[in-house]
Amino acid sequence: MTENPIRETEHTTTVQAPAEVAYALVADVSRWPETFPPTVHAEIVEREGDAELIRLWATANGTAKTWTSRRGHDPRQLKVTFRQERSQHPVGGMGGAWVVEPLSDTSCRVRLLHDFHAATDDPADLDWISRAVDRNSASELAALKAAAEATGSQELLTFDDTVTVEGSGKDVYDFLNEAQLWRERLPHVARVSLEEDEPGLQILEMDTRTKDGSTHTTRSVRVCSSATSIVYKQIVLPALMTLHTGRWLIEERDGGGVSVTSRHTVRINTENITAVLGEDATLATAREFVRTALSGNSLATLNLAKTYAEGIAGERKRP
Known part of the structure; x- marks a missing residue:
């Protein structure tokens, strides 16, 4: 277990769409490049039941990164947990969860949780990760909201x-x-x-x-x-x-x-x-x-x- 400081963050948005619609966008990584601006490409490496190993390629603070994550799906609780299996420097480790909470039949709250630590004890590396998480989380939640609320346009x-x-x-x-x-x-x-x-x-x-x-x-x-x-x-x-x-x-x-x-x-x-x-x-x-x-x-x-x-x-x- 790492001795470097662990930082936890939470980002949220309210979506004017059924919770099941928002959850489906989170659960299906094949749609992530179309849904989330930072995601370049996503592949399912292996899947067994509600567990899967995925590989992601994405941008972070203007650079391109790739990593693999273990994900667990809980469709009853509308929750997807994730934990990076192989992180890229300066990230030492990262995990979290997508949590979709119904507010009504036609709206929901989406919470994006992260916990992470740096690969080094340099505070600048932890701050770099925090900026990347803040930027990407805000971008991803805004994109999820837009995609869930879209009504089948021809765009x-x-x-x-x-x-x-x-x-x-x-x-x-x-x-x-x-x-x-x-x-x-x-x-x-x-x-x-x-x-x-x-x-x-x-x-x-x-x-x-x-x-x-x-x-x-x-x-x-x-x-x-x-x-x-x-x-x-x-x-x-x-x-x-x-x-x-x-x-x-x-x-x-x-x-x-x-x-x-x-x-x-x-x-x-x-x-x-x-x-x-x-x-x-x-x-x-x-x-x-x-x-x-x-x-x-x-x-x-x-x-x-x-x-x-x-x-x-x-x-x-x-x-």
Whole structure:
């Protein structure tokens, strides 16, 4: 047991939605990247009954972190407990609980509890963790409230673009993973910066050209799984979006070659539609505009990855 000081915090919010709705959002980690701004990606590593081991990738005070947590579900009490199994420095250990308390048939209170200690006895590390917990807890509770109170709008959309490649999945993956080379490889990328302090966990910042010649800046956290998948979440977004998560997925095909899919999930920023697209623009206009722009860039990237991988395949076949 640690001798370093343990700090406890509690953050709360009131949600105008049934308690079961709020609890479902907490319990289903697959929806966390869409629901909670700090969460980039979440995976269930193992599950048995009401217990599960999850791995999370998230931002904390502007940096990208990953850890695993044990969670216990209590659907009768509308409570989910958690305890980090492997924390990242400067966190020495962390746990807590989500507690959903019904106030009426249509409202509830959500309490987010944390206890934590630093990996060192340096008070600055404990203060850093406290700031991260305060910032992320406030962000997560506000996002949970917004998601639970949403009434099925058409602001969220998901779509795929796929190409087939007569080449190696690893070569496709290398093209997508080596984003530091995208300025030379992709005509729509005007500037790129890639940070990778931990293998497979990248922070990618890009200036992307639009059809009218202007550029916009995006910043993403990317989780890269060797030769199969790159999952990302934009943490600096264009004005028309409040959420953009994505995945590059590489799948082997029967008979050889691979299918490569670019998947986007986007939430439209309805407050900026007319400012960006004009007074006559609607939500439908914005959805079509965003889908066209993202699909255009994705297909350009996919086709260049295809050319790259098939070119290498052709070189390998030469005597």
